[in-house]
Amino acid sequence: MSLNGKRILIAKPGLDGHDVGAKIIALALRDAGADVIYTGLRRSPDYIARVAVDEDVDAVGLSILSGSHKELVEETMRCLKELDAGDIHLFVGGTIPSEDHDELVQAGARGIFTAEMSLNDVVAAVEADLVT
Amino acid sequence: MSDSSAAENKPGETPRREPPTKPSTATPSGIEVPPIVTADMVRTPDQGMPGELPFTRGIFPDGYRGRLWTIRQYSGFGTAEESNERYRFLLEKGQTGLSVALDLPTQCGYDPVDPIAKSEVGKVGVSLSNLAEAEILFDEIDVSGISTSFTINGTASIIYAMYCAVADKQGVPREKLTGTIQNDILKEYVARGTWIFPVRPSLRLIADTILFSNEQTPRFNPISIAGAHVRDAGCTAVEEMGYTLANGLAYIDELIRRGGDVEKFARRLSFFFYVHMDFFEEVCKFRAGRRLWAKLLTERYGVKDPKALMFRFGVVCGGSSLVGAQPDNNVVRVGIENMAAVMGGAQSIFTAAFDEAYQIPTEHSAEIAVRTQQIVAHESGIARTVDPLGGSYYVEWLTDQMEDEITKVIDEIEAYGGVTKAVEDGWLQLKIAQRASERKRKVDSGETVIVGQNYFRREDQNEGVAELFKLDPQASARVIEKFERLRDTRDDAEVARTLAALEKAAATDTENLMPYLIDCCHAYATVGEMVSTLKSQWGEFEEPVRL
Numbered sequence: 001m002s003l004n005g006k007r008i009l010i011a012k013p014g015l016d017g018h019d020v021g022a023k024i025i026a027l028a029l030r031d032a033g034a035d036v037i038y039t040g041l042r043r044s045p046d047y048i049a050r051v052a053v054d055e056d057v058d059a060v061g062l063s064i065l066s067g068s069h070k071e072l073v074e075e076t077m078r079c080l081k082e083l084d085a086g087d088i089h090l091f092v093g094g095t096i097p098s099e100d101h102d103e104l105v106q107a108g109a110r111g112i113f114t115a116e117m118s119l120n121d122v123v124a125a126v127e128a129d130l131v132t
Numbered sequence: 133m134s135d136s137s138a139a140e141n142k143p144g145e146t147p148r149r150e151p152p153t154k155p156s157t158a159t160p161s162g163i164e165v166p167p168i169v170t171a172d173m174v175r176t177p178d179q180g181m182p183g184e185l186p187f188t189r190g191i192f193p194d195g196y197r198g199r200l201w202t203i204r205q206y207s208g209f210g211t212a213e214e215s216n217e218r219y220r221f222l223l224e225k226g227q228t229g230l231s232v233a234l235d236l237p238t239q240c241g242y243d244p245v246d247p248i249a250k251s252e253v254g255k256v257g258v259s260l261s262n263l264a265e266a267e268i269l270f271d272e273i274d275v276s277g278i279s280t281s282f283t284i285n286g287t288a289s290i291i292y293a294m295y296c297a298v299a300d301k302q303g304v305p306r307e308k309l310t311g312t313i314q315n316d317i318l319k320e321y322v323a324r325g326t327w328i329f330p331v332r333p334s335l336r337l338i339a340d341t342i343l344f345s346n347e348q349t350p351r352f353n354p355i356s357i358a359g360a361h362v363r364d365a366g367c368t369a370v371e372e373m374g375y376t377l378a379n380g381l382a383y384i385d386e387l388i389r390r391g392g393d394v395e396k397f398a399r400r401l402s403f404f405f406y407v408h409m410d411f412f413e414e415v416c417k418f419r420a421g422r423r424l425w426a427k428l429l430t431e432r433y434g435v436k437d438p439k440a441l442m443f444r445f446g447v448v449c450g451g452s453s454l455v456g457a458q459p460d461n462n463v464v465r466v467g468i469e470n471m472a473a474v475m476g477g478a479q480s481i482f483t484a485a486f487d488e489a490y491q492i493p494t495e496h497s498a499e500i501a502v503r504t505q506q507i508v509a510h511e512s513g514i515a516r517t518v519d520p521l522g523g524s525y526y527v528e529w530l531t532d533q534m535e536d537e538i539t540k541v542i543d544e545i546e547a548y549g550g551v552t553k554a555v556e557d558g559w560l561q562l563k564i565a566q567r568a569s570e571r572k573r574k575v576d577s578g579e580t581v582i583v584g585q586n587y588f589r590r591e592d593q594n595e596g597v598a599e600l601f602k603l604d605p606q607a608s609a610r611v612i613e614k615f616e617r618l619r620d621t622r623d624d625a626e627v628a629r630t631l632a633a634l635e636k637a638a639a640t641d642t643e644n645l646m647p648y649l650i651d652c653c654h655a656y657a658t659v660g661e662m663v664s665t666l667k668s669q670w671g672e673f674e675e676p677v678r679l
Contacts, residue, residue: 015236015252017325020365023565024572026679040675041325042240044248066236068251095490116456116585116595118576 003034003123006130007057011039011048013064013072021093021115022063028119029061029126045072049079052088058130059089069096070103077108089129093122149578151587159413160580161368163533169525175532182518184438186426188419188531190477191442195518201473202480203505204229204281204446211607212268215258219273229279229311232269233257234291239326241287243660244611253608257283261611262658264618266294267301276304280311286328288315289341290662293649296349300654312353312402315341318379321555321673322564323361328663331552333638333670335386337645342383343392344646346400355383356446358404364451366568369413370534373421374541375560376403381428381542382551390642394433398440405445407469407476408453412530414469415521418445418476420534447473450484456595458584462486463500470508475521481505558676565679615658622656630655631665638669 010026012019019041030036037055039048052060060080064072073092080088092104093113101112110129113122158164171177180186183193192198219230234257237249243261244253253259260266275298284291292313299306317334320327327334338355345354359376367375380401387397403421407414422443429435449469454462463486473481483501485493493501509515521527545554554560574580581587634648652662 015240015242015248017320019325020323020565020568023679024569027565027569030679036679038677038679040677042248066252066255068255071251119572120576 003032003127007035008059009037009052009057010061011043012041013043013045013062014066014068015042016066017041018065028123032123045075045079048076049083053083053085061091064094073104073109074107160410161370169529171525174525174528179522186423188423189519189522196515200509201478204480204482211254211611212258212265216269216271231281234284235259238659239286241328241659241663243658244615253611259611261615262656263294263297263653266298270298275299275302276308282313285314285317285320286326287659288313289337290649290659292341294653296650297653306348309349310351312356315355316358318551319358319361322560323365327673329670330673331556339386339390340644340646342397344644346397353400353402356402356404360404360406360448362564363406365564366571367564369417370537371541373417374538378542378545378551394435395437395440398435403445405447406451407447407449407473409465411468411472414472415475416530416534419531420538424535424538444479446480447478448482449473454489455582455585456490458593459486461584467504470504474514558678562678626655627657631657635665638666
């Protein structure tokens with residue numbers, strides 16, 4: 001299994017500037033065969049949704065370490081739906097307390113990844129979700 | 133997601149690993165270490181005396197015998213009113229230094245009403261959008277009697293201007309101000325992300341603060357050149373020191389371009405690092421860095437005054453070396469790192485709380501962090517004599533090796549075209565991302581051992597449950613309400629006049645902007661307004677996104 005032919009947008013919403021996790025994941029997904037686009041810092045959910053549509057991606061991965069994950073996931077999902085792109089899969093990574101996981105899943109997140117997970121596990125989870 | 137072991141069997145992967153029975157033979161920076169080091173392997177056995185050039189053994193002749201390091205812990209959340217109350221409590225308890233954390237909108241130059249800022253107001257620190265807020269923050273606190281440390285970079289010049297304006301308002305002469313602003317923008321582009329303007333005007337702004345501070349607030353540290361954040365982002369101890377010294381040299385070049393006297397301003401440059409777990413590598417990182425800095429300043433700039441050649445630094449013990457798995461073990465990690473910082477000769481030390489990897493510390497964990505330093509200081513006996521490891525074959529050999537490797541890192545950046553170009557092109561950012569990726573792979577594969585995380589796990593172990601910054605929505609609303617009231621009551625003509633003067637001065641390449649920023653602060657112009665004014669002249673940094 002690989003991510004060949006899959007297009008994935010990695011995005012940093014909000015003002016938080018810690019982007020190492022986002023870049024590590026981007027590199028790992030690329031190594032697994034995906035076409036990866038990274039937005040850079042301080043992007044609004046609206047901007048992220050528009051890039052996702054313009055670039056015709058299969059999935060968006062949000063990297064959030066500021067604690068604002070609930071608002072940002074909900075807002076990004078809303079923006080995607082507004083652009084008729086609710087079928088784009090949404091993943092979240094960062095410092096996400098386990099007590100918040102259910103709520104994020106309900107908001108539309110298809111995977112939640114934290115720093116302790118191995119890169120292989122993250123890539124495998126994305127593959128399992130995107131490649132059927 | 134993961135069960136009893138991160139090293140669980142998976143299809144196509146290596147089978148579950150046995151715990152290692154021997155130590156690794158190379159340091160985390162990749163220096164291969166021989167089993168025995170002998171006298172003939174040491175290149176520079178004669179290290180001179182502490183307090184003498186090249187300062188390998190320390191910058192003070194009496195080490196900690198004269199004065200122990202400063203125990204500095206970090207605090208400050210919420211609104212200016214809440215922080216003020218907390219500060220006054222700490223000062224009453226005998227603390228003499230305050231440490232101010234600012235929220236992300238203040239750090240990135242947005243007013244609290246900006247759409248991008250609204251959800252982050254007051255979240256990771258206090259919102260300080262204008263002088264009125266600073267007056268509340270320091271209400272009934274005599275700024276001549278305290279040392280205040282601001283963790284601020286992109287808007288450091290503005291926050292420093294605000295602090296000068298507070299002194300003016302209190303009738304305190306500016307020369308009495310003591311404290312520090314981090315004010316190190318180069319590492320923000322690479323690791324921490326609170327950049328605003330392009331690299332070159334940012335360097336000019338930093339030179340402005342340092343030159344102004346040398347004249348007007350001579351006891352204030354106008355910059356703390358930081359390796360800590362690139363280290364935490366993923367690079368090695370060697371790279372941490374190499375990038376930091378390279379950044380220091382870039383600031384010196386800009387200061388000289390602006391007509392600064394290196395003998396004078398170099399005395400106020402200070403540094404800031406992380407201490408991670410490899411004990412001897414950390415000790416030797418500081419010994420080598422101290423020696424190399426004195427050499428570089430002597431050889432490149434002909435600096436003569438020993439005081440201008442002294443490498444003063446503070447450290448944090450903790451950061452990404454702390455883990456969420458079996459978090460109690462972090463107490464031991466911080467203890468070892470604390471000892472490495474002392475053996476390395478740090479001037480000030482911050483010890484992280486054991487639960488800081490996943491939550492805001494509790495009173496219990498914060499107390500252990502401080503007690504750790506007191507145990508190291510007063511029970512361990514290691515502060516008794518200066519540089520107790522000096523003369524050890526291994527320590528002197530490793531110091532030589534570190535110096536060589538750090539020099540290579542600086543040479544590589546200079547061969548590329550210097551720090552500014554490396555940052556503008558995104559070359560340095562990419563290197564750090566790749567290094568972080570490597571570090572993660574080594575932990576995943578088990579090559580790097582992290583006790584309790586990738587080895588020595590047990591069933592149902594504590595993984596640390598994150599409880600992060602919870603925003604009090606009312607605090608944010610109060611900040612915004614105060615902000616709107618200020619805009620209704622201040623003298624608009626004076627705001628416009630001072631901002632116009634700032635704009636005109638920013639259009640030149642040489643005028644010191646500090647007096648203009650202080651005027652703006654006195655007129656109650658906001659951080660967002662000052663930043664917008666400067667953006668109108670300089671534009672914004674365009675992040676080079678490279679993967």
